[in-house]
Amino acid sequence: MNIQRAKQEIKDTIEAYLDKDEYGAYRIPEIRQRPVLLMGPPGVGKTQIMEQIASECDIGLVAYTITHHTRQSAIGLPYIEKKTYGGNEVSVTQYTMSEIIASVYDRMEVSGKSEGILFIDEINCVSETLAPTMLQFLQCKTFGNQKVPKGWIIVAAGNPPEYNKSVRDFDVVTLDRVKVIDVEAxxxxxxxxxxxxxxxxxxxxxxxxxxxxxxxxxxxxxxxxxxxxxxxxxxxxxxxxxxxxxxxxxxxxxxxxxxxxxxxxxxxxxxxxxxxxxxxYQVDEILSGVIRPGTLSKLRYAAFDERVEIVSLLLSRLSADFKNWWETDRYVGHLYAILKEFQRRSLPSAADGTAPTDTSSASQAHTTLADKASAFSADTARSVSENEASYTSILESIVNDLKLQVHSRLDAGQSEKALTAEYRPVFQACDRYVLLLSERIPENSGAAFDLLRESFMKDRERLDAAAERTSARLEYAFDFMEAAFGESQEMVYFITELSVSLYAMDFLKEHESPRYYRYNKSLLFDDAQTGIRRQLDDIRSEMRGE
Structure with a gap:
């Protein structure tokens, strides 16, 4: 199966394993919760999907590449302990807690999440001394004498032997205790x-x-x-x-x-x-509405792969526009949620019953932002006997709550790069908002809210500008496609690529493009798609000399 299907299979497995009855006990007993063994070639995204799964399931994640570890770090270090058996004192070898098991408990403590994924990568590439430990881990869910905590699902990944000379085969006893998912590129x-x-x-x-x-x-x-x-x-x-x-x-x-x-x-x-x-071909000129006759003339005599390449260049530029709009939309959505929470805390009676009560709803705010922005009403300005310090403290408290949520997601093992990209501009904007309240010293809570609303609307204008620019460039692209290719295979390719783009589809849901929907309906039949795929296959065959 492909990596997308494998991701869904793992998510379904985790949901099943973590399902509890009315008494809080796991419905599938721990002994029947088989570890997931993800087998596939290197570099297909096995490791990457684990962060996505942990984030989407809202659980913790501890990830280890086991080839970087020794037997001692996996099972712990030995020490001598005195025990009495039958009246005789004897020395017994014990082991300290495994570094890996300790990391699970550390993650539980810092993230506050009692359930999660323990991901062990390259599990079938371990050294000879560590191989028995890995078999014990998969069969018994233990490292040394320490068990993996309840609620933590074991997912392991490995490469087939054709990709790695150091791969070790698992015996039937082990394979009969794991859930094997084979992944292909x-x-x-x-x-x-x-x-x-x-x-x-x-x-x-x-x-x-x-x-x-x-x-x-x-x-x-x-x-x-x-x-x-x-x-x-x-x-x-x-x-x-x-x-x-x-x-x-x-x-x-x-x-x-x-x-x-x-x-x-x-x-x-x-x-x-x-x-x-x-x-x-001056692609940026084309997306600015300039279509040179020489460009159209040159394309008429160009080979199919060159024509497809020009379409790809257009799509690449548009993709950046769609992504910029999407990121701006998300950014403004977070700010909107923060301001609504500020409104709720500083003007309790002004809450309309639909305002979000915490910043975690920010991700849901952006889809109807235009309607919500207009709901900010000027009649919320009322005199309240509070000084300006309370307004900055209210806003700072809201921002700190959001920062705690972000840190909690980081502590749970989510991607620092993704979270930083998402929230850094939001926190920078909030710093501007706090400075604005400190400098302007509003007389009452209504004035404080209006100050923030005024600044927010400037950020909102960025979203409008990004949407307007993206819509215009998309229409110019259609102008060029019609002039250069008409209802051709190149147009099918253009529409098909737009249709598989997450950012493009999100944009088109909110900003209608009649030409996209018209061409999508009239061109994307099986025969049209088959035609362009056949031509692309012919090009590949030529490149291979077949």
């Missing part, structure tokens, strides 16, 4: 992830045409040749860095990430064309 699933992760447009457009090069792993007389999803993502980060620094990436640099020489060479050549097409 799947480009369409990764493509959806790539859109959310902001993978470089050159990588996405190349792989859209050369899907066979997404994941390859072969053993040759010269050694291993491979390219993985992880390699493409790391290469994407370096591409962005080279662009910022004004550097040119060549085949040698590409080969440091795509360790499959023919694919590295092919992508390096493609990257050169990608950069050249950006200059030749």
């Amino acid at each position: 799947d480009y369409p699933v990764w493509r959806k992830y790539a859109d959310q992760a902001g993978i470089h447009g050159a990588v996405i457009s190349y792989l859209n045409i050369h899907r066979d090069n997404f994941y390859r792993c072969e053993t040759t007389v010269d050694g291993m040749r491979f390219v993985t999803a992880r390699g493409w993502e790391d290469l994407s980060e370096m591409l962005y860095a080279y662009e910022r620094l004004g550097k040119t990436m060549d085949e040698d640099v590409v080969g440091q990430y795509l360790q499959y020489p023919s694919i590295a060479k092919d992508f390096a050549n493609y990257l050169e064309l990608y950069n050249r097409y950006q200059k030749d």
Whole structure:
């Protein structure tokens, strides 16, 4: 199965294992809660989905790559303890608590979550001395003499033997005690992830045409040749860095990430064309509404792969616009929730019954933000005998509550990078709000709220501007697509790629594009999709010399 299906399978397993009866006991007894063993090639996202699962299930996460550990760190260190048996005192070997088990208890203490996932990566690549410990761990859910705490689900991951010479096979006794999920590399699933992760447009457009090069792993007389999803993502980060620094990436640099020489060479050549097409076709001009007759004339005689590449360049630019709108929308949604909570705490009688009572509802606020923003009423201004210090303290208290929620998610093992990207601009805006209250010293709570509302509406204008710009650029893209290609396979490709983009779909739900829906309805029949896939397959066959 693909990694997306595997993720859902693990989530379903966790929900089943953590389901409790009316007395608070787990319905599936602990002895029947088989550890999940996730087997698949390296770099397909096995480790990455664990953070997502922990976040979505609101549980803790402790992750270890077991090959980095020794037997002592896994089972603990021995010590001598005196015991009396039958009236005789004897010395008995005991073990300190395993570092891994201790980490689970530490995570429970700092996060406040009593349930979670203990994830052990590369479990079948351990040393000979540690192998029996791993078998005991999977069979008995213990490290040494210490059990994994109740409510913590064991998920382990490993690579099949064809990808790693140090892999050890599990015996039947062990396999009969685990729930095995086999994962395969799947480009369409990764493509959806790539859109959310902001993978470089050159990588996405190349792989859209050369899907066979997404994941390859072969053993040759010269050694291993491979390219993985992880390699493409790391290469994407370096591409962005080279662009910022004004550097040119060549085949040698590409080969440091795509360790499959023919694919590295092919992508390096493609990257050169990608950069050249950006200059030749002036994509930014097209998205500004400028369509040069020379561009249309040149495309009429261009090969199919070049035409698809121009569409990919348009999609790459639009993808950045959709993502910017989505992030701005989320940012403004968090601020809206904070201001509504400020309104509730400072003006209790002004609450309309629909205001969120805590900042955790911020993620739900952005979808109807335009309607909610208009609900901020000027008639909430009333004289209240409070000084300005109380208003700043109210706002700071709300922000501190939100920071505690974020820290709790970090303590539970969620991604620091993702949470920082989401909340850093929100906290920076709140610092501005606090400074505004301190400098302007409002006379009453109504005036304090109006000050914050006025500043918020400027942030709200950013969202309107982002939406207006994105809508305009999408319409200009349609203008160009109609002028250059009409209702062609290139238009099918354009509509199809918009339809698989999370950010594009979120945008189109709130900002209607009649042409998108018209083309989506009229073009995306099976025969149209089959036609473009057939042509793309032909290109791949030509590239392979078939």
